[in-house]
Amino acid sequence: MLRIFDKVSDIQSVLSKERAGEKSVGFVPTMGALHAGHLSLIAKSKQENELTVASIFVNPTQFNDKRDYALYRRDLEGDSKMLEDTGCDLLFAPSVEEMYPNESYKTLDFNPGPMGERLEGAHRPGHFAGVAAVVKRLFDIVQPDKAYFGQKDYQQYLIIRKLVSDFEMPIKVIPCPTEREESGLAMSSRNERLSPEGRKQAALIYKVLSKAKEQISDKSMSLSEIRQKALDSLERNGNFKADYFDICSAEDLHAATEQERATERLVICTAVNLEGVRLIDNVLA
Numbered sequence: 570m571l572r573i574f575d576k577v578s579d580i581q582s583v584l585s586k587e588r589a590g591e592k593s594v595g596f597v598p599t600m601g602a603l604h605a606g607h608l609s610l611i612a613k614s615k616q617e618n619e620l621t622v623a624s625i626f627v628n629p630t631q632f633n634d635k636r637d638y639a640l641y642r643r644d645l646e647g648d649s650k651m652l653e654d655t656g657c658d659l660l661f662a663p664s665v666e667e668m669y670p671n672e673s674y675k676t677l678d679f680n681p682g683p684m685g686e687r688l689e690g691a692h693r694p695g696h697f698a699g700v701a702a703v704v705k706r707l708f709d710i711v712q713p714d715k716a717y718f719g720q721k722d723y724q725q726y727l728i729i730r731k732l733v734s735d736f737e738m739p740i741k742v743i744p745c746p747t748e749r750e751e752s753g754l755a756m757s758s759r760n761e762r763l764s765p766e767g768r769k770q771a772a773l774i775y776k777v778l779s780k781a782k783e784q785i786s787d788k789s790m791s792l793s794e795i796r797q798k799a800l801d802s803l804e805r806n807g808n809f810k811a812d813y814f815d816i817c818s819a820e821d822l823h824a825a826t827e828q829e830r831a832t833e834r835l836v837i838c839t840a841v842n843l844e845g846v847r848l849i850d851n852v853l854a
C-alpha cells in the first residue's frame with residue numbers, strides 16, 4: 570500500500586522509524602508525469618532496498634523556460650496509481666511552499682565545474698543550479714542509502730554524483746539504462762506533447778546516435794566528421810532543430826579528442842527541438 574505525504578515533518582518521522590528498524594532506503598526523485606522509464610527505477614530500487622521512496626515535485630527553479638514549466642503534466646492521482654501498482658512504499662509530493670519555505674533553500678553553494686557549462690548547461694541557463702538545490706533538499710529530507718536516476722539525463726547523473734561527493738553524503742547514486750519506446754525513442758514525459766507524426770519522426774534521434782556509435786568504433790571517419798554527418802541527418806530528415814550533437818568523455822563531458830577515442834569511455838549526447846518540444850538523448854560509446 571502506497572503511503573503519500575506532502576509535509577516534510579510527516580515523511581521524516583515515518584522514515585526515521587523505518588530506519589531505526591535498519592531498513593535500507595532506495596529513493597527515486599521525479600517530477601511526475603510518470604512513464605515506464607520511471608517505473609523501471611522503482612523496480613530496481615525495490616530489488617535492492619527494503620523500502621522504496623519516490624518523490625513528485627515539479628521544481629520551478631530548474632525550468633529556464635516558463636512555457637515548459639506550465640505545460641509539464643501534473644497528475645498526482647494517475648501517478649500514485651502507477652507507483653502503487655509498481656510496489657513503491659512511500660511517496661513524497663510536497664507543494665512549492667513546503668519545499669521552499671524560504672529563499673535560501675532555492676540556492677546551493679555548489680559548483681559542478683566545467684561539465685556544468687556544457688550541453689544542457691550551455692542551453693538552459695540556471696537549470697543545473699535548480700536541479701542541484703532541489704536534489705540536495707530531497708536527499709536531506711529522505712536520506713536514502715541509494716538514489717536512482719535514468720541515463721537519459723546523463724549530464725544530470727554526473728552532476729548529482731559530484732554533488733553527493735562534494736557534500737560527502739553517504740548515498741550511492743545509481744544510473745539506470747534509458748527505457749525506449751518500440752521505435753527507439755527515449756521515454757520522456759515530454760514525448761506526449763508530440764503529434765503522432767512527430768513521435769514517429771522522433772525515432773530518428775536514436776537512429777542517428779546509434780549510427781554515430783557504430784562510426785566511432787569502425788574508425789572510418791574523424792569525430793568531427795561523425796558529428797557533422799549526424800547534425801546533417803537530423804536537420805535534413807526531419808523538422809528537427811538541433812541544439813547540439815556532441816561526442817564527449819563519459820567521465821566529465823569534455824569534448825573527446827581523437828586520441829581519447831581509443832582509450833576513454835565516450836558518450837554521444839544530443840538535444841533537438843521538434844514541434845516546439847525539446848528532446849534529449851545519449852548513448853555510451
Ligand code: PAF
Nearest residue numbers: 598599600628700703722
Ligand atoms: O530528472 C528529473 O526528473 C528532475 O530533474 C529531478 C532529478 C527529479 C529534480 O527535480
